[in-house]
Amino acid sequence: MTSAIAPLVQLGRPDRTPKKMVSLTIDGHGLEVPEGTTILGACASLDIEIPTLCYLETLRPVNVCRLCVVEVEGARVLAPACSRLVEPDMTVHTASPRVRHSRKLVLELLASSVDLSTTAGMTELLESYDCRPERYGPPAPPAANRDAAIPGHHAAPDPAFAATVAQPVKIDNELYVRDYTKCVLCYKCVEACGPDHQNTFAIAVAGRGFDARISTELAVPLPDSACVYCGNCIAVCPTGALMAKDEHDLRAAGSWDPSSQQVTDTICPYCGVGCTLTLHVQDGDIVKATSPLENSITLGNLCVKGRFGWRFVQNRSAPRA
Amino acid sequence: MDLKLLDAEPTLEEREAVDAAIGAPTSAWDGGERGTHRDAHTALGGASVRNRRHELVPALQSLQARVGWISEGGLGYVCERLGVPPADAWGVATFYALLATTPRPRRVLHVCSDIACARKAHGVELALEASVGPPISGAPSGDSIILGDDEAAWMHSPCLGMCDMAPAALLTVAGETPVERLCGNITPDRASGLLARRRVRSTSADILYVEQRLATTTPYATVPDSSASAPIPQLGDPSLVLLKRVGVVDPTSLESYRAAGGFEALQRALEMGAEAVVAEVSASKLVGRGGAAFPTGRKWEAVRTQPAQPHYLVCNADESEPGTFKDRLLMTHDPFAIVESMTIASFAAGCSRAYLYVRAEYPLAYERIANAIARCRDAGVFPSGFDIELRRGAGAYICGEETALFESIEGKRGEPRSKPPFPVNSGLFGKPTVVNNVETLANVIPILLMGGTEYAKIGTAGSTGTRLFCLSGAVRKPGVYEVPCGTSLRSLLELAEVREMSALLLGGAAGNFLRPDEIDVELSMEGARAANATLGSGVVLAFDEQTDLHHVVRRIAGFFRDESCGQCVPCRVGTVRQEESLHRLAHGRPIGGVAGELALLEEVGVAMRDASICGLGQTAYAAVESAIKRLRLYEGMA
Ligand SMILES: Cc1cc2nc3c(=O)[nH]c(=O)nc-3n(C[C@H](O)[C@H](O)[C@H](O)COP(=O)(O)O)c2cc1C
Ligand code: SF4
Ligand code: SF4
Ligand code: SF4
Ligand code: FES
Ligand code: FES
Numbered sequence A: 001m002t003s004a005i006a007p008l009v010q011l012g013r014p015d016r017t018p019k020k021m022v023s024l025t026i027d028g029h030g031l032e033v034p035e036g037t038t039i040l041g042a043c044a045s046l047d048i049e050i051p052t053l054c055y056l057e058t059l060r061p062v063n064v065c066r067l068c069v070v071e072v073e074g075a076r077v078l079a080p081a082c083s084r085l086v087e088p089d090m091t092v093h094t095a096s097p098r099v100r101h102s103r104k105l106v107l108e109l110l111a112s113s114v115d116l117s118t119t120a121g122m123t124e125l126l127e128s129y130d131c132r133p134e135r136y137g138p139p140a141p142p143a144a145n146r147d148a149a150i151p152g153h154h155a156a157p158d159p160a161f162a163a164t165v166a167q168p169v170k171i172d173n174e175l176y177v178r179d180y181t182k183c184v185l186c187y188k189c190v191e192a193c194g195p196d197h198q199n200t201f202a203i204a205v206a207g208r209g210f211d212a213r214i215s216t217e218l219a220v221p222l223p224d225s226a227c228v229y230c231g232n233c234i235a236v237c238p239t240g241a242l243m244a245k246d247e248h249d250l251r252a253a254g255s256w257d258p259s260s261q262q263v264t265d266t267i268c269p270y271c272g273v274g275c276t277l278t279l280h281v282q283d284g285d286i287v288k289a290t291s292p293l294e295n296s297i298t299l300g301n302l303c304v305k306g307r308f309g310w311r312f313v314q315n316r317s318a319p320r321a
Numbered sequence B: 001m002d003l004k005l006l007d008a009e010p011t012l013e014e015r016e017a018v019d020a021a022i023g024a025p026t027s028a029w030d031g032g033e034r035g036t037h038r039d040a041h042t043a044l045g046g047a048s049v050r051n052r053r054h055e056l057v058p059a060l061q062s063l064q065a066r067v068g069w070i071s072e073g074g075l076g077y078v079c080e081r082l083g084v085p086p087a088d089a090w091g092v093a094t095f096y097a098l099l100a101t102t103p104r105p106r107r108v109l110h111v112c113s114d115i116a117c118a119r120k121a122h123g124v125e126l127a128l129e130a131s132v133g134p135p136i137s138g139a140p141s142g143d144s145i146i147l148g149d150d151e152a153a154w155m156h157s158p159c160l161g162m163c164d165m166a167p168a169a170l171l172t173v174a175g176e177t178p179v180e181r182l183c184g185n186i187t188p189d190r191a192s193g194l195l196a197r198r199r200v201r202s203t204s205a206d207i208l209y210v211e212q213r214l215a216t217t218t219p220y221a222t223v224p225d226s227s228a229s230a231p232i233p234q235l236g237d238p239s240l241v242l243l244k245r246v247g248v249v250d251p252t253s254l255e256s257y258r259a260a261g262g263f264e265a266l267q268r269a270l271e272m273g274a275e276a277v278v279a280e281v282s283a284s285k286l287v288g289r290g291g292a293a294f295p296t297g298r299k300w301e302a303v304r305t306q307p308a309q310p311h312y313l314v315c316n317a318d319e320s321e322p323g324t325f326k327d328r329l330l331m332t333h334d335p336f337a338i339v340e341s342m343t344i345a346s347f348a349a350g351c352s353r354a355y356l357y358v359r360a361e362y363p364l365a366y367e368r369i370a371n372a373i374a375r376c377r378d379a380g381v382f383p384s385g386f387d388i389e390l391r392r393g394a395g396a397y398i399c400g401e402e403t404a405l406f407e408s409i410e411g412k413r414g415e416p417r418s419k420p421p422f423p424v425n426s427g428l429f430g431k432p433t434v435v436n437n438v439e440t441l442a443n444v445i446p447i448l449l450m451g452g453t454e455y456a457k458i459g460t461a462g463s464t465g466t467r468l469f470c471l472s473g474a475v476r477k478p479g480v481y482e483v484p485c486g487t488s489l490r491s492l493l494e495l496a497e498v499r500e501m502s503a504l505l506l507g508g509a510a511g512n513f514l515r516p517d518e519i520d521v522e523l524s525m526e527g528a529r530a531a532n533a534t535l536g537s538g539v540v541l542a543f544d545e546q547t548d549l550h551h552v553v554r555r556i557a558g559f560f561r562d563e564s565c566g567q568c569v570p571c572r573v574g575t576v577r578q579e580e581s582l583h584r585l586a587h588g589r590p591i592g593g594v595a596g597e598l599a600l601l602e603e604v605g606v607a608m609r610d611a612s613i614c615g616l617g618q619t620a621y622a623a624v625e626s627a628i629k630r631l632r633l634y635e636g637m638a
Helices: A039-045 A097-111 A122-128 A188-193 A232-236 A245-252 A304-308 B012-022 B037-041 B053-067 B072-082 B086-093 B122-131 B188-196 B254-259 B264-272 B274-284 B296-304 B326-333 B335-349 B363-378 B402-409 B438-442 B444-450 B489-495 B525-530 B549-563 B569-586 B593-611 B615-619 B622-629
Strands: A021-026 A029-034 A069-072 A091-093 A176-178 A204-206 A213-215 A242-244 A262-267 A276-282 A285-290 B107-112 B152-157 B169-173 B179-184 B209-212 B311-317 B351-358 B387-392 B433-437 B466-473 B479-484 B503-506 B512-514 B539-543
Touching (some): A097 B569, A097 B593, A188 A232, A232 A242, A245 A285, A285 A304, B012 B072, B053 B072, B053 B086, B053 B387, B053 B402, B072 B086, B107 B122, B122 B188, B152 B188, B169 B188, B179 B188, B254 B363, B264 B335, B311 B402, B326 B438, B335 B363, B335 B387, B335 B444, B351 B363, B363 B387, B402 B433, B438 B444, B479 B489, B489 B539, B512 B622, B549 B569, B549 B622, B569 B593, B593 B615, B593 B622
Parallel strands (some): A021 A091, B107 B152, B311 B351, B311 B433, B351 B387, B466 B539
Antiparallel strands (some): A021 A029, A069 A091, A176 A242, B503 B512, B503 B539
16 A cells, blocks of 8 residues: 555544645646645646546545546656645646546556446546547456466466456355456555554455455455455445445346435434434335445444444334234 | 454464564464463553564565465464454565465476576476476465475566576475575576476586575585676676676675775765765765666765654665666675665665665575675674664565565555655655665765765766676676776677677666667766667667567566556556557457557557556556667568
């Protein structure tokens, strides 16, 4: 994991220490922002939108996806807007041909190797960058076991196919499903499970290069791992690679319909912490529970009870005597 | 932190191996016996355990060396001892190529299949296929594989830093006294013999060069072949500066080094004071020899003036750039000079502790440096409070990248950090850190002895001093050469008696191909830049007419794919797409015709260069690009 560049934003706990102001130019607009602001943050104040994938307000930036790159004048290479801090008199271009080229390639490289069908906003993004992932060749069929790769060795490429991360879905417990065919390796789940939130460290990045993957120790099934099923990794996963089993099953049955879902905030009934629970209700059934990212108590996190422990509400079988 | 540990128990052998690396447990809190009075009344853990994280890789290496792979029980014991979550440790263990996380025979021959060796190793590979079977290339199939102690296997290896003695192989034998032997000039018969534990008698046509660790029962033995009888081709040349002690002093003897003028520079440095030492180095205009060519004096000054404490010095001896073997030569034949240079640099930048990180494939260099450090420590050469710690890589080119190297020393996956912050501000363990290449440091001694301004008179105005170049391939006298910066590539090639050649690779896999008509380039930074090339780590690899350059280009692409850490998308996927494209070209199945394929390579290459986190991804297209644009390798292809 890379070390932090920008400090971890603790939502709801604003940093009130006075900051020096830094003036810079972004896409021709001059502006002043407090020292310690990221280029992404500075862009936000100008309403310039920068696409991101591995960035999340509640996690330390790992700056690995490189989708947010921008051009800083005088620099040899592009800079990740999500983590690079502003510097005095910086001149930034967020939509230069160089920037657009790298973003387009990042999107194409991902789309040609990963199933992005459940990544929010991806269809529009691929379109706006004129991506043609098919130009790298037909996607290779799923590998039987990507967990068996050894570092520093790979089979010679098959000229008929473009390599992919396609592999069987991992369904090894009742609560959530891991479909790493959809994983872009954004590290968010690892951070959420580890030092940034949960401190359980049930999963980590294993292997290296194209064979790098999210894994438990020895790739054991989740029930044999340290996982406590808080689902905080699901909450941060941008691609749907990690998905609650209910949602996974409804999608498989073709009946997942977010547009018809009613979303209600309530307080988790279990303990005195009082986490805000957001219930997603479809056809009268709770189909998912989340917590708002910007909630100062949860930062989007819950425990196993809040995340998954609401089935009793809709358990319609007769109560036991 | 409350760890969920693995269920499997370590074997006695595994427990011993781990304890040998990190010490025996002191209580039940760190994996020892339960039930002492103290255990029941004290809670140990927290920071005292977390601070031991940096011992993770040495512990795993010890398991590997003892048992030949890292089993569930072994991994579990390491995690318990160091308080590392098993998933986290698994992530580290699966990152390094020389750590096996699935059962593997104790005796493994790693046969170099990289640029300089590929063609010469072909016979060796065929012989091994016939005698031992196909190479290991993945996890063994089947759930429980029981391996006999006598079983052996072989696998392909990236460049072993022995290109001047191609083909090369590294033998590792796990056991109570592990054996590590780096062999040059291997033959099919010799390779099979190494694996079968068969004694093969040397004939004049079958002599190999061996570098082995002293620690093993058999004493270190060098069996030089005819071309390697002198460690360097320029032996005896009075103009040598960096290589002048190579082949002259006894590399194991402090007295021999001292008699050759050793420690005079350190003495002078201590008298001058830190600030003055930095001033001399700045005046010398020395720049880094590790690839990035950053001014050394500036780096030292930046660390020297940092208020945060402690400061660290790291000597980067990971030397894994294909075609590079100069640092191995320096460490093997003049180890005391490296230790002295590190001491001077540490003194100048105010570092109380220094690390030397040497790639695992250099057993003898490791041994010699370890010996030199121990002798210096015993003889009181180090200023008080200062010490040097030796760390070994575990099979990862990326760990030569300075921030990946820090991560590796800290016990993590070798994933480069985002810069800024730069190492001089926040490096090893988050502290101000000087990181220098072995050759860079070696220059410090002559700089202090002759004075910075005098040193700056060597070479050109823009590139001072001498440089080491690693000549291999189509040359009659391969080896490490030292020439003043600004020497022409042509005269260097003449020194090494170049044969007829079709192309050459300058600067390594991250460098560029040059045509035979381009060899008038001046070997200085400005000369290389003017020729749109780079000196990189000093690689000069010449290819003869028989070399299939397409194969070489594909191998370079495969190398980057294998060695990418996998963090960032442009490099992780881009290196794959680059290699695929080259393979489609080779198979005559280009997408969109050859022109379409070349355009695709360019698009991917530009994104890798512009958007990757580190130098690996940023240079992964360099050699391929030069093959396309300079060698015009794909012109006229259907
Ligand atoms: C992929 C990669 C591999 C590298 N490998 C090495 C190496 O093996 N040895 C080395 O000294 N520098 C290597 N470097 C350069 C280091 O990052 C760093 O710049 C260097 O050690 C600084 O020392 P210097 O200033 O003395 O050259 C590598 C860089 C990259 C990007
Ligand atoms: S559910 Fe919670 S404990 Fe399990 S892997 Fe995800 S974040 Fe970690
Ligand atoms: S599983 Fe999801 S959160 Fe985890 S790395 Fe993959 S895409 Fe990111
Ligand atoms: S460029 Fe390659 S090696 Fe460097 S950080 Fe990115 S993936 Fe890792
Ligand atoms: S969002 Fe910035 S690198 Fe991923
Ligand atoms: S040792 Fe084989 S290529 Fe360098």
